[in-house]
Amino acid sequence: MGRGAYAKGVAKREEILEVALEVVAELGCRNSSNREIAQRVGLSQAGLMHYFGSREDLYMAVLRARDERDTADYWQPGSDFQGFLDVIEHNTNVPGLVQLYVEFSAEASIGRHPAHEFFLERYEWARRLLAQSVRTAQERGEFGPNVDAELVADIVVAAADGLQQQWLLDRSIDMVARLKAVSGGFAALSHLDPAD
Numbered sequence: 001m002g003r004g005a006y007a008k009g010v011a012k013r014e015e016i017l018e019v020a021l022e023v024v025a026e027l028g029c030r031n032s033s034n035r036e037i038a039q040r041v042g043l044s045q046a047g048l049m050h051y052f053g054s055r056e057d058l059y060m061a062v063l064r065a066r067d068e069r070d071t072a073d074y075w076q077p078g079s080d081f082q083g084f085l086d087v088i089e090h091n092t093n094v095p096g097l098v099q100l101y102v103e104f105s106a107e108a109s110i111g112r113h114p115a116h117e118f119f120l121e122r123y124e125w126a127r128r129l130l131a132q133s134v135r136t137a138q139e140r141g142e143f144g145p146n147v148d149a150e151l152v153a154d155i156v157v158a159a160a161d162g163l164q165q166q167w168l169l170d171r172s173i174d175m176v177a178r179l180k181a182v183s184g185g186f187a188a189l190s191h192l193d194p195a196d
Contacts, residue, residue, distance in 0.1 A: 013051045016041050016058075017065045021097070024062055028096035029103060034058075056114040059100060063115075066097055067122070071129075080140075081133045081183055088160060088175050095168065102165050127153040137187070144191035152186050 019040045023032045034055060038048040052058035074090060075083030091098050108119035130153035137143040159182050163175040 009051075012041070016043075016048065016051055017061055020058060020062045021065055021069075024059075024096045024100055025094040026096060029059065029100040032096070054114070059104060060115055060118050062097075063101060063104065063118070063122075066101075067125075075129065079133065080136050080142075081130075084130060084133060084156075084160075085176050085179060088163075088179060091164065092167070092171075092175070098164050099168055102161075102168060105161065123157065126157050130156050134186075138190075143187050146192060146194050147186060147190035155186075156182060 016037065020032075020037050023037050023040065027036070034045045034048055037058075038045045041048070048058075052061060070087045070090060074086035104115045105119050107113050108115040110116070127150065131149040134143060134147065134149035134152045138145065138147070138149075156179065160175070160179060163173065163178055167173045167175050
């Protein structure tokens, strides 16, 4: 394959991902069809699958692209906890992507599911960024010294995932407010003497 053909293939794959992000955000993962995505990018369904071997591969690529975009737009590495909250706030505008994330993360707990390795890596990545956010908050004095950044990251990721699932069922749940409360609780405890 020549360089021109390769570049065109990469560009087409990126276009497919951008359209798939829009379609899933708009329609949800259950209502999004390969046909709809293929039509919007001017391909047949077989042509679409040329770029992605299966629907699961396409959806995992969508989740990766979503993470890359959201991280760049809202939560650059080394940024503070507010960047994480901004991602959660943005998620309220893309319920279909939240649905895809929740469904695939649950299915990934089945060891042979295609998303298993992806979510192992993704959780490690998210916990690492959150732990860095806690350390940044410590440097600013927002968190005291008596906090385990990795423990806070574990709990915040678990809270965020659980809140997203609840929010899909009940849109009145304010995920950002609840996560701020979790963070505020840790911030208050982090200033206490462990002996107390």
